[in-house]
């Protein structure tokens with residue numbers, strides 16, 4: 001690699017050839033790719049005894065009793081899906097509103113900057129701090145709301161009593177805050193990718209601002225917003241600490257949002273430290289299910305995002 | 317050229333000479349002044365061309381006619397613009413109603429990512445028109461008006477993004493005239509089109525001036541002579557000369573105008 | 583000749599029905615704007631609440647001694663979380679030592695050596711997928727390959743978990759950083775007779791360095807705040823760690839453990855630890871942004 005050797009060759013023929021650094025980079029890449037396979041391999045082999053013992057029944061069974069070696073994760077799957085969907089229900093309108101707010105000029109630029117900064121800050125706050133805050137702020141509020149709801153709306157299954165502070169609703173509200181940055185950032189990108197000329201076209205035909213937003217800008221950005229929602233859903237499903245601290249970690253299924261629940265991630269966080277024998281295998285099985293679900297959701301989100309990018313490329 | 321002028325005066329019924337008037341108009345982007353004391357009367361049912369070097373303020377003035385510049389933060393103006401004697405800045409004038417009365421066609425065609433049909437009826441739909449018969453009628457009328465009907469009548473419900481560049485631009489013209497505006501503003505409508513599509517749009521402009529007052533910005537001198545009745549030459553934000561197109565191009569009154577149209581400019 | 587008549591002079595003002603409709607439209611417009619603004623300002627509430635509580639509950643105990651003392655035992659007062667701060671630093675350090683070179687070298691391979699190769703495409707896809715994997719799965723992985731095989735919870739296991747967590751961030755931001763280097767620089771270097779290796783090391787990497795640092799800082803900030811990968815790999819410890827192969831305390835796990843105990847002092851210490859963690863994470867994020875904006 002000395003200067004003489006490269007000077008002696010014609011300039012055009014830059015030597016790439018066998019080169020230690022090149023090989024090193026190749027090995028690193030191969031390792032990076034292997035990581036994912038390795039993760040899945042380790043989880044599957046560790047889960048294997050449980051997979052053999054319980055089969056697919058594991059997914060549908062509702063009892064999780066470590067000292068009797070009975071394991072089933074149905075309530076946790078339900079809890080994972082339910083808490084994430086409820087979180088999206090809150091985060092979607094809020095995130096979309098913020099994304100619109102940030103891409104319009106309702107208020108002067110400095111105010112928009114502040115809101116943007118706030119949302120980015122939310123993304124940076126550690127999960128465990130959200131959990132701590134949830135314990136001391138959200139739980140009391142949800143408790144008050146829950147008591148009120150049980151009294152006045154108790155007939156509705158999702159508000160049936162008794163109301164707990166550590167509940168599905170508490171976890172979902174905090175989850176919503178945690179995924180808000182994801183929804184906002186990706187939706188905002190989709191909105192700002194809508195060519196300015198389309199907006200001007202709508203205005204020039206006599207549209208009001210919101211007619212332009214709802215009739216032209218949002219429909220154009222829709223696939224991106226959908227992708228944002230799906231990716232945020234994936235994040236919510238894997239979110240662990242805040243949920244584990246707030247949801248109550250119960251394996252009892254309930255229709256009520258005011259009852260405790262559990263999620264797959266929460267189950268792992270709570271039990272791995274002290275688990276032994278078949279319980280470890282069963283937790284690995286649960287981890288495998290979590291990986292499969294989140295991978296599926298993320299791949300779906302990425303595909304929609306790619307589709308979006310190819311679409312907007314067509315409009316430009 | 318004389319032939320053109322003869323034809324246009326023969327086929328034109330004279331409208332109001334002061335259809336759209338600009339008085340002592342200054343315009344600022346923040347601190348930067350883009351227009352200086354513009355005064356002009358734009359005649360009804362004629363084609364008025366704006367020419368001048370890049371950055372001289374043609375688009376700025378055009379975009380003031382339908383108050384599109386209000387979308388930019390920090391702009392302000394002084395002076396007045398009147399349509400049929402009524403100030404377009406009058407508080408009572410709904411900017412929305414104004415923009416329906418003054419249609420605009422942009423340099424780069426900007427069809428919405430919707431069907432051809434939905435593009436055309438957009439303006440009607442937002443103003444609350446729901447009757448299918450009215451919408452259908454408007455689609456056919458506008459597409460015929462924009463000389464596009466025969467090309468697209470069998471695929472009205474396909475995406476507008478599948479049209480060719482020239483067709484897209486005529487679709488945007490059709491979309492603008494579906495609102496039945498009084499004035500059509502066109503900002504370099506042919507600059508992204510090939511020569512054949514350009515000819516089609518120019519022919520269309522000839523047709524459209526039977527019904528609409530047209531203001532067109534162009535960098536193409538031939539285009540100005542081919543399709544306009546009056547021409548305004550702008551330079552550095554000022555209106556240097558404004559007269560019959562024939563006069564501007566055969567016997568310009570100002571040295572700067574002559575330099576520009578003969579290509580001896582900067 | 584009837585032009586002047588057909589153009590009613592007052593054509594801005596619409597018919598009665600249209601005028602009513604226009605009023606409704608502009609009213610609706612205003613309502614939606616207000617709703618949108620209100621919802622956006624609403625996000626200020628939780629953030630302000632979090633920051634306020636972290637400061638209010640965290641500041642009273644904040645002093646130099648919390649960084650030098652061990653956590654108080656159940657029901658005791660005083661003490662600090664010195665071992666947790668060190669534990670967090672050590673484990674994030676281990677994670678960075680493993681994921682940093684791996685991520686940067688892979689990024690060099692997929693951007694400089696063989697951008698279109700199958701391997702490069704696989705790396706990009708895997709990195710994307712890894713960003714979507716829940717952080718607790720990193721812990722599960724480290725549990726399987728370190729804790730199960732060595733039979734003990736350790737700082738090393740925690741570091742491995744954090745390495746997996748950091749890898750995709752470092753890899754993808756490094757790739758972006760390398761992509762941001764103008765190809766004219768590379769061509770100029772080749773034109774002067776430099777080899778690929780010389781070009782990468784002397785031209786490309788120095789130019790991409792600020793952006794790569796940004797990625798590393800973001801990854802570090804995120805890893806420092808993570809609890810889930812550590813909770814059953816490094817576990818926790820009341821004592822100073824003497825080696826990498828024993829259970830180790832971390833700030834985030836301390837917050838988790840102390841938040842659920844019935845002792846006010848411990849809970850207040852959880853808030854103080856939160857304050858330290860949030861301050862660090864925010865600082866790292868802001869530095870990352872500054873480094874990044876300096877380059878661009």
Ligand SMILES: Nc1ncnc2c1ncn2[C@@H]1O[C@H](COP(=O)(O)OP(=O)(O)OP(=O)(O)O)[C@@H](O)[C@H]1O
Pocket residue numbers: 345348350368369370371372373374375376377388
């Ligand atoms: N949004 C804006 N903000 C600030 N200045 C602007 C803006 N739009 C235009 N200008 C400035 O105003 C002046 C006039 O611009 P305008 O677009 O009207 O020129 P033009 O004659 O249409 O040019 P062209 O032939 O290139 O389209 C230019 O100096 C331009 O830099």
Ligand SMILES: [Mg+2]
Pocket residue numbers: 374375376503533
């Ligand atoms: Mg222009």
